[in-house]
Structure formats: structure tokens, C-alpha cells
Amino acid sequence: MFEIQSTIKQCDERFRTMLMSGQISLIYYSPRGQEVIPAAVVPHLRADDHLVTTYRGLHDHLAKGVPLRDLWAEFLGRSTGTCKGKGGPMHITHPASGVMVTTGIVGAGLPIANGLALASQLRGTDQVTVVSFGDGASNIGAFHEALNLASVWALPVVFVCHNNQYAEHTPLAEGTSVARIADRAVSYSMPGVTVDGNDPIAMWRAAGEAVARARSGGGPTLLEAVTYRFWGHLLGDAMEYMPTEERAAAMEADPVPRYRAWLVAEGHASEEELLDIEARAATAIDDAVEFALASPPPDASELFTDVFAEVAR
Numbered sequence: 383m384f385e386i387q388s389t390i391k392q393c394d395e396r397f398r399t400m401l402m403s404g405q406i407s408l409i410y411y412s413p414r415g416q417e418v419i420p421a422a423v424v425p426h427l428r429a430d431d432h433l434v435t436t437y438r439g440l441h442d443h444l445a446k447g448v449p450l451r452d453l454w455a456e457f458l459g460r461s462t463g464t465c466k467g468k469g470g471p472m473h474i475t476h477p478a479s480g481v482m483v484t485t486g487i488v489g490a491g492l493p494i495a496n497g498l499a500l501a502s503q504l505r506g507t508d509q510v511t512v513v514s515f516g517d518g519a520s521n522i523g524a525f526h527e528a529l530n531l532a533s534v535w536a537l538p539v540v541f542v543c544h545n546n547q548y549a550e551h552t553p554l555a556e557g558t559s560v561a562r563i564a565d566r567a568v569s570y571s572m573p574g575v576t577v578d579g580n581d582p583i584a585m586w587r588a589a590g591e592a593v594a595r596a597r598s599g600g601g602p603t604l605l606e607a608v609t610y611r612f613w614g615h616l617l618g619d620a621m622e623y624m625p626t627e628e629r630a631a632a633m634e635a636d637p638v639p640r641y642r643a644w645l646v647a648e649g650h651a652s653e654e655e656l657l658d659i660e661a662r663a664a665t666a667i668d669d670a671v672e673f674a675l676a677s678p679p680p681d682a683s684e685l686f687t688d689v690f691a692e693v694a695r
């Protein structure tokens with residue numbers, strides 16, 4: 383779990399540094415502060431399990447194993463990327479690692495996850511689908527429709543709400559009628575669990591139960607991971623709507639160094655082992671950045687390829 387967290391944290395830092403210095407140019411939604419969630423969920427998944435995520439999904443992409451080179455190349459719009467550079471950061475899709483789609487439409491991932499889960503159910507595989515979304519997405523109609531149908535059909539899906547306290551510039555309480563998103567599960571007759579999304583152990587346990595339930599035919603779970611978004615909605619956002627003290631306190635309680643210190647204090651890992659993990663991640667990121675920067679953009683001849691698929695009859 384620490385390796386995943388460290389890779390996400392370092393990758394995010396690299397994106398922000400390169401963007402701020404003008405080395406690269408793209409729209410970037412930082413998942414910094416939310417590393418623990420996918421680092422605790424994804425270890426319960428197999429490579430052939432499915433994941434659907436959002437524009438803020440860098441942490442999910444990395445946790446589910448999208449190769450760093452392909453990921454960086456797609457973020458930078460290069461032909462060597464996961465979608466040949468034609469999708470960009472909002473549309474990272476890499477079925478080989480189980481990342482089936484990344485969507486910029488708030489709440490759109492939930493019905494898509496149902497579709498993937500239904501396919502697994504009809505085929506009789508025991509694949510599980512996890513879908514990540516924000517607290518804001520839980521106010522979208524598609525959230526409610528998806529939870530209802532997933533419950534009626536007992537779909538093998540885990541709905542993971544990354545409750546980072548803000549929907550774009552709107553604080554949770556100003557746009558959401560419930561204090562606990564997980565309470566909404568009651569309406570759809572499925573377990574609803576609220577977890578401290580910055581606590582790797584609690585998060586790992588809750589995710590393990592939800593994934594096991596889905597895999598064994600027990601149906602869906604709504605898992606709410608309470609966390610905090612360290613940066614604005616997107617990089618460059620002035621963040622005036624985030625109280626300075628609130629943000630400072632959240633950053634002070636940064637879950638990644640906290641988990642790191644705990645691992646050493648409890649004797650689960652030595653300082654040397656953790657430094658080694660961090661160095662390996664840094665080297666892999668260096669390599670991916672170099673690869674992406676050296677890759678060409680897609681050729682104009684690619685403009686009309688991969689647009690339509692042959693419809694299965």
C-alpha cells in the first residue's frame with residue numbers, strides 16, 4: 383500500500399512541478415491527499431477486475447497498474463499513450479490493467495460500472511467492478527439510478543465515493559442534503575459504510591469486505607471514504623473558497639507521511655526499505671516522463687481511426 387501511495391504522491395508532484403514551470407501544458411486535477419483510497423481498495427482486486435474513474439483519477443490509474451510510460455504519454459497527448467494520445471488526461475482507458483474508462487462527466491461512471499458488472503454477471507465470471515466518484519456526483523441522477531439498479535440486480539459492483547469535501551467550488555454542506563453520503567445506501571437496500579479514507583488499515587478492511595461481498599454474489603456496496611482535496615478543483619484554481627486553516631490542517635495531517643511513520647514505528651518496514659521504494663518510484667517516473675516527452679503526437683491520419691467500433695450482431 384505504501385508503494386502505491388508513494389508513486390501517486392510523487393507522480394502528482396511531478397505533474398504539478400512541470401505544469402507550474404511551463405514544461406508541459408494540460409488540464410490537471412490533483413488527487414493529492416486522496417492517495418490512501420485506491421492504495422487500500424485496489425490490492426483486493428485482480429488484474430481482470432474492472433475500474434471506472436474520473437478526471438481526478440491519476441491515483442486510481444496508478445493503483446490499478448496502468449503502465450507509467452503509457453499513462454504519462456496519454457496525459458501529454460502522445461501517440462504512445464493508452465489511447466494513442468487522442469483521449470488525454472480525462473479519458474485514460476487501459477483495459478489490460480482493468481481501467482475501463484475515465485470520464486469527465488460527473489456521475490457518468492456509475493451506470494457504466496453497472497454495465498461492466500452486468501456483463502460479468504451474465505458471463506458467470508466472478509469479476510468485480512469498482513467505480514470511483516466524488517461527493518458532488520452523489521447528487522446527480524445517475525448516482526441514484528445506478529444504485530437502484532445495482533441493488534435490484536445484485537450486481538458485483540463497489541461504489542467508492544471519494545468524499546473530499548468539495549464539488550468544484552462548493553463545500554459539501556452547501557450542495558448535499560446528508561452529512562454522510564453512505565446514508566443514501568439505505569434507500570437502495572445495500573450496505574452503506576463510511577470510513578476514514580485517510581486511514582489505510584480501516585480503508586483496507588472496509589474495501590476488502592465490499593469486494594468480497596461483490597465477488598461472492600452478495601451484491602453492491604456504497605463505500606464512502608472521507609478525505610480532503612489538498613489542491614483546488616483543478617491546478618490554477620485560486621482556492622479562495624477553501625478556508626486557509628482547514629487546508630493547512632489537512633496538509634499537516636498528510637496521510638502518506640503519516641502511514642510511512644507508522645510503518646517504521648510499528649516495525650513493519652525499515653527506513654531503508656521505504657527509501658528504496660520511494661527511489662524506485664522516482665526512477666520509474668523519470669523514465670516515463672522522458673519516454674512521453676520523446677514520443678510524437680498522433681498523426682493527422684489518425685483523426686478518423688478508433689472513432690467507431692464495428693457493432694456486434
Ligand SMILES: Cc1ncc(C[n+]2csc(CCOP(=O)(O)OP(=O)(O)O)c2C)c(N)n1
Nearest residue numbers: 438486487488516517518519546548549550
Ligand atoms: C454532468 C456534469 N455536470 C457538471 C460538470 C462540471 N463539473 C466538473 S467537476 C465538478 C465537481 C464534481 O465534484 P465531485 O463529484 O465531488 O468530485 P471531485 O472533483 O471533488 O473529485 C463539476 C460540477 C460536469 N463535468 N459534468
